[in-house]
Amino acid sequence: MKQISLRGRAYPSDLNHSGTVFGGWIMAKMDKAASIAVEDIVNSGAVTISVTDLHFLKPIRNGDIVTIYTEIIKVGNTSIQINVNVMVRCKQSHEEYSVTNAIFTFVTLNEDRKPINVRDVIRDDINDYVKELL
Numbered sequence: 001m002k003q004i005s006l007r008g009r010a011y012p013s014d015l016n017h018s019g020t021v022f023g024g025w026i027m028a029k030m031d032k033a034a035s036i037a038v039e040d041i042v043n044s045g046a047v048t049i050s051v052t053d054l055h056f057l058k059p060i061r062n063g064d065i066v067t068i069y070t071e072i073i074k075v076g077n078t079s080i081q082i083n084v085n086v087m088v089r090c091k092q093s094h095e096e097y098s099v100t101n102a103i104f105t106f107v108t109l110n111e112d113r114k115p116i117n118v119r120d121v122i123r124d125d126i127n128d129y130v131k132e133l134l
């Protein structure tokens with residue numbers, strides 16, 4: 001189930017010399033959005049272990065409003081995969097179009113920062129969609 005994990009606007013300090021947003025700016029925001037999606041379903045710490053299938057589809061420009069959607073797509077033993085999709089709202093029509101997407105994998109950690117089984121730290125209030133992935 002897709003949800004909004006982060007929203008914001010691109011400002012001049014976020015732009016490269018060509019006038020579009022730095023890739024690293026949006027990657028950092030995607031990582032934060034994915035971490036929020038993970039925190040929504042577990043009550044332990046978690047860290048990013050990999051990012052795959054990262055695609056910059058369209059540029060983000062000064063003033064663009066950016067919405068980052070996340071969707072938990074797989075729960076392993078100690079890992080959680082999240083599909084992260086960044087959308088920009090068209091200023092005229094207000095329709096959203098996709099600008100960047102990637103798959104993030106997080107590992108849930110115990111207090112000693114060792115991987116811990118996701119099912120041992122899953123929150124009680126997860127929705128039915130996530131329950132089906134367990």
Ligand SMILES: CC(C)(COP(=O)(O)OP(=O)(O)OC[C@H]1O[C@@H](n2cnc3c(N)ncnc32)[C@H](O)[C@@H]1OP(=O)(O)O)[C@@H](O)C(=O)NCCC(=O)NCCS
Binds near residue numbers: 049080113114115
């Ligand atoms: C996260 C960390 C504690 C995992 O330790 P580890 O001993 O490598 O863990 P494991 O080999 O048991 O793997 C843990 C899980 O990650 C998965 N995994 C390992 N490498 C992976 C990779 N390259 N891509 C995707 N998943 C991966 C494993 O399949 C396993 O998942 P599962 O339990 O659901 O099957 C350790 O790698 C670490 O601290 N990495 C740095 C994390 C970090 O600082 N991130 C911030 C970015 S700067």
